[in-house]
Amino acid sequence: SPEERQVMDHAFLLLSSEREHRRPIKENFLHMSVQSEDVLLGNPVNFTVILERKTAALQNVSISGSSELQLYTGKRVAKLCTLKKTSRIQGQVSEVTLTLDSKTYINSLAIFDDEPVIRGFFIAEIVESKEIMASEVFLSFQYPEFSIELPNTGRIGQLLVCNCIFKNTLAIPLTDVKFSLESLGISSPQTSDHGTVQPGETIEYQVKCTPMKTGPKKFNVV
Structure with missing residues (x-):
């Protein structure tokens, strides 16, 4: 019938197109x-x-x-x-x-x-x-790394100073720069805002704390 022939022609056209674009x-x-x-x-x-x-x-x-x-x-x-x-x-x-x-x-x-x-x-x-x-x-x-300067030992009840040093070695300014410190048994959580650090600029953050217990302690600085 004409309808069946039309369907067959359409199917043949699709197959030919698929072969051409394979x-x-x-x-x-x-x-x-x-x-x-x-x-x-x-x-x-x-x-x-x-x-x-x-x-x-x-x-x-x-x-x-x-x-x-x-x-x-x-x-x-x-x-x-x-x-x-x-x-x-x-x-x-x-x-x-x-x-x-x-x-x-x-x-x-x-x-x-x-x-x-x-x-x-x-x-x-x-x-x-x-x-x-x-x-x-x-x-x-x-990302640029930062260094930490900390004494090897501390004494209970005496001031302990930790220096955090960061240099922006990138070619772009860094915005909203912060230091965050956590250390159980030595210091309560601390945060220091430093705003924008320009390329090549170095900033320092000093943490002062007093150990209250003996034993190894760990600083987490980010």
């Missing part, structure tokens, strides 16, 4: 991976795409990637930007580096109450053969 067979592409080391807060992020092929012939590869900020639970909180790069590769193992500018993520960090991670997802296509592969990578932020 992903090409990977004749040369063997493996793709993305590497990136944890980055010091405020620095650019370098993503290194590693491509392994059967052939060492000169080819063009088009790489596009998206990046976003996530919580450790996997929940996406902020989309950052899209990176694109076309390179000529030669050799069975090739590396292509794409860089994410720190300006793309630094302003989004203020919305986090928890420590975020960056997720990068990349797609590589060999221009000549249309072969496609994809891979992703996760990385965390590193």
